Each structure stands twice: as C-alpha cells, then as structure tokens.
Amino acid sequence: MTHTAAAPLLPRSDSSWFTEWRRxxxxxxxxxxxxxxxxxxxxxxxxxxxxxxxxxxEDPYHFTYRQALHAAIGISLxxxxxxxxxxxxxxxxxxxxxxxxxxxxxxxxxxxxxxxAQSWFRFSAFSVQPTELVKPTLIVxxxxxxxxxxxxxxxxWAFVSFMFYAVTLGLFLLQPDxxxxxxxxxxxxxxxxxxxLPKRWIIGFGAGGAVLAxxxxxxxxxxxxxxxxxxxPSSVDTxxxxxxxxxxxxxxxxxxxxxxxxxKLQIPEAHNDFIFAVIAEEFGLVAIVAVMxxxxxxxxxxxxxxxxxxxxxVRTAAAGLxxxxxxxxxVNIGVNLAIVPPTGLTLxxxxxxxxxxxxxxxxxxxxxxxxRGEGTRSRGPYG
Numbered sequence: 001m002t003h004t005a006a007a008p009l010l011p012r013s014d015s016s017w018f019t020e021w022r023r024x025x026x027x028x029x030x031x032x033x034x035x036x037x038x039x040x041x042x043x044x045x046x047x048x049x050x051x052x053x054x055x056x057x058e059d060p061y062h063f064t065y066r067q068a069l070h071a072a073i074g075i076s077l078x079x080x081x082x083x084x085x086x087x088x089x090x091x092x093x094x095x096x097x098x099x100x101x102x103x104x105x106x107x108x109x110x111x112x113x114x115x116x117a118q119s120w121f122r123f124s125a126f127s128v129q130p131t132e133l134v135k136p137t138l139i140v141x142x143x144x145x146x147x148x149x150x151x152x153x154x155x156x157w158a159f160v161s162f163m164f165y166a167v168t169l170g171l172f173l174l175q176p177d178x179x180x181x182x183x184x185x186x187x188x189x190x191x192x193x194x195x196x197l198p199k200r201w202i203i204g205f206g207a208g209g210a211v212l213a214x215x216x217x218x219x220x221x222x223x224x225x226x227x228x229x230x231x232x233p234s235s236v237d238t239x240x241x242x243x244x245x246x247x248x249x250x251x252x253x254x255x256x257x258x259x260x261x262x263x264k265l266q267i268p269e270a271h272n273d274f275i276f277a278v279i280a281e282e283f284g285l286v287a288i289v290a291v292m293x294x295x296x297x298x299x300x301x302x303x304x305x306x307x308x309x310x311x312x313x314v315r316t317a318a319a320g321l322x323x324x325x326x327x328x329x330x331v332n333i334g335v336n337l338a339i340v341p342p343t344g345l346t347l348x349x350x351x352x353x354x355x356x357x358x359x360x361x362x363x364x365x366x367x368x369x370x371x372r373g374e375g376t377r378s379r380g381p382y383g
Contacts, residue, residue: 021083024372026305032298033078033364036349037071039279039291043350044068044271047264047278051271051352063271063352070354074361081365082372086314089369090144096362097137103130104171131172131180132359136321136366138168138184139191143317146195150312158197178216178223179331179343185209186327191320195312226341240267241338244274247281248288248337255284272351273344276336291350292333299326305371314370321367325360 041064048063059065084092107130142161149157165188172181189205216223228236247263250256261281264270270278280288302322309315325348332347334340346356 017083021372025082025368026301026371029298029301029305029364029368030079032294032301033349034075035294036291036298037075040275040350040352041068041071043275043278044352046259046261046282047271047275048352050264054268066354067352070352070357071349073354074349074357077358077361078365078368081362082368084369086311086370089366090140090313090317093137093140093366094144096133097141100130100133100137101168101171103128104134104168108171108174129355129359131175131177132355133362134168135180135184135187135324135359136363138164139187139320139324140317140366140370142188143191143195143320144313146191146197146316147311147313149195158192158201161192173216176220177344178220179345182343183324183328183331183345187320187324190323191316194306194319195316226343230338230341240269240274240342243267244277244336245338247277251281251284253284254286255280255282258282272346272353272356273332273342274336275347275351276333279350280336295326295329295333295348299329302326302367302371309371318367318370321363321370324363325367328360 044064044067045061048067049060052060052062057063081089081092142164145157145161145164148155165184169181169184172178172184189202192205193202217227218224225236229238229241233241243263243266247261250262255261259282261278263274263281264278267274276288276291279291299322302325303319306315306318306322309318328345329348331340331343332345332351335342335345346353348360349357
C-alpha cells in the first residue's frame with residue numbers, strides 16, 4: 001500500500017517575509033500571552049461593573065469595553081513589532097526611547113497627577129504614561145551598547161549604558177514613580193548580568209541601590225508608608241492589604257464563584273493593582289496557581305530562548321525584556337500576598353490599564369522579534 005503525503009501548508013520553497021515570520025515566531029509564547037489577555041477580559045466582566053458604579057459611570061460595562069480595546073491594541077502592537085527583523089527592532093527601540101525620554105521630561109513639568117505621581121499626559125478621556133514605553137526601549141538600547149564591547153573593547157560602553165539608565169531613573173524619581181524605578185532597575189541589572197560584566201559592577205550596583213532605597217524611605221513620606229505596610233503594619237493604614245488577604249482566605253480552594261466576591265466592592269484599585277485578589281476570591285487557589293504557572297512558563301520559555309542565542313546584543317536585550325515581564329508579574333502578586341510593599345505595578349495583560357497594556361505589548365513584541373527562531377539561525381553580529 002502506498003501513501004501520498006499531504007502538501008505542507010507552508011512549503012519550504014516559500015521564502016516570503018510573512019511565511020518566515022510564521023515559521024520563526026514562538027507561538028507557544030504568543031499562546032500564553034493570549035491566554036493572559038483572555039483572563040483579563042473575563043475578570044473585567046467580574047470587577048468592571050463595581051468599578052464603574054464606584055466612579056460614577058452610567059454604563060456598568062465601561063471598563064469591560066475599554067479593557068477589550070486595550071487588549072486589542074496591546075496584542076496587535078505585540079504581533080506587529082514581532083514582525084521586525086532584529087536590526088529594525090533595535091533601531092525602532094532607540095527611536096522610541098529618545099521620544100519617550102523627552103515626553104518624560106515634559107511630563108515632570110506639565111503632566112497630570114494620578115495617585116501622587118505626575119507621570120501622565122491626559123488627552124480628553126485618554127491618558128498616556130511615557131514611562132511604559134521607556135522601560136523596554138531602554139533595555140534594548142543598553143543591551144546593544146553593552147554588546148559593543150565585543151567589537152570595540154576599549155570603548156566606555158558600560159559607563160555610557162549606565163548613564164542612560166541613571167538619567168531615566170532620575171526622571172522616574174522626579175515624578176515620583178518609585179515602583180517603576182525599582183522595576184526598571186531590576187530589569188537593567190538582569191541585562192547587565194547577562195552581558196557578562198564583572199561582578200564588581202553588580203556588587204557596586206546593588207550597594208548603590210541599597211543606599212538609594214534607604215534615602216527614598218527617609219525622604220519620601222509615601223514610600224515610608226508603603227514599606228511600613230510590610231515592615232511595621234501597626235504604624236500605618238493597611239486597609240487594602242487586610243481586605244486582599246481576607247479575600248484570598250475567603251476564596252479557599254475553588255473560590256466563591258464568578259461575580260460573588262466582596263473585595264472588588266471594598267477597595268478602589270480592585271480592577272488594576274489588586275485584580276489578583278479578585279481572582280483568588282472568586283475562583284480560588286486553583287485559579288491563582290494556574291495564573292502564576294502561566295507567568296512562570298512564559299518567563300522560563302523566554303529566558304531559555306534568549307540563552308540559546310549566540311549574539312550578545314540579542315541575548316542581553318531579550319533576557320532584560322523577559323525579566324521586565326516576569327518581575328512585574330512577581331511584584332504585583334507579591335503585593336497582593338502582602339510580602340511586597342504596594343508599588344502601583346499592574347498584573348501584565350490582566351489588570352485594567354491602557355498605557356500598561358501598550359507598554360507590555362511593546363515589551364513582549366520586541367522580545368518576540370529578538371528570539372524569533374529561538375537562536376537556531378545566525379543573523380550576523382548585531383542583526
């Protein structure tokens with residue numbers, strides 16, 4: 001008996017850019033991200049009406065519709081950026097970084113204040129947060145600068161990279177956005193480490209960060225309040241943390257049921273900063289373990305893809321971008337579990353927020369563009 005093989009959907013002779021993109025894109029990563037966005041839409045149905053009623057919107061599904069729009073924009077941006085070749089991803093990131101840095105300066109001078117941080121531009125009903133675009137693009141640009149040591153060992157590449165980071169960090173602190181500054185610092189430190197810089201740089205960076213943290217704790221009252229919610233809870237108002245912990249306890253193993261939670265009625269940031277507590281209360285321990293597993297699998301798959309790439313720039317930048325994603329998720333979950341001070345960082349692709357969704361779409365779009373093919377093909381020294 002003879003068998004005739006079916007014709008492949010994508011013949012090897014097809015070398016178009018779209019076919020190349022489909023062949024080399026990590027669809028496992030994309031599937032995980034789409035799953036997170038789907039969970040975000042589901043949770044917007046659960047928590048959106050209560051948030052809309054609290055703020056005063058007539059339409060109870062105001063936040064649900066906007067979450068769907070934000071998710072569509074973020075996912076479309078991610079897939080669009082993933083189409084770029086590595087050299088164009090790098091060039092585009094540098095252009096966006098420069099533009100966003102100027103916007104951050106303008107924000108410090110003329111921005112709109114939200115929750116004590118002057119980090120927003122408001123246009124009618126829409127708000128834009130330039131810091132969400134600065135974080136991933138700085139990582140890519142610094143990854144490229146650090147990789148230049150391979151070609152020009154005598155150049156001050158590490159110092160130049162650090163200066164760009166220091167200027168950006170300063171603008172974060174002027175807003176002030178200490179949570180964003182901490183996230184940027186941890187992702188930047190990851191990129192520094194992966195690039196192979198000497199340990200003394202890492203030690204010096206850690207020592208300087210510790211000194212800065214102590215200074216911010218003593219100089220900024222709101223930082224002291226947030227840190228004391230963990231270190232000295234009896235000295236500050238811990239209402240939100242107490243309610244989130246009660247919600248997690250109420251959820252038990254399988255939750256109270258969709259729409260039956262109470263924490264979304266008790267705290268004002270349930271649809272963004274504390275969405276994890278809503279998931280825990282309404283869907284239980286099984287659900288939050290599944291959510292953490294999705295974040296973990298995406299992060300591990302991303303880091304493994306980055307590690308297989310020989311190109312120093314791509315390996316460094318991709319590791320930093322996946323660190324940005326993984327650390328933000330871990331910090332948000334840590335805040336909800338009362339083991340990390342409140343930071344204002346959202347849960348990637350699940351929390352409500354347009355700028356956060358766009359920023360994370362750009363972050364993972366750049367990461368997907370850099371790890372296309374998972375490092376199995378050579379593309380030259382720097383893309």
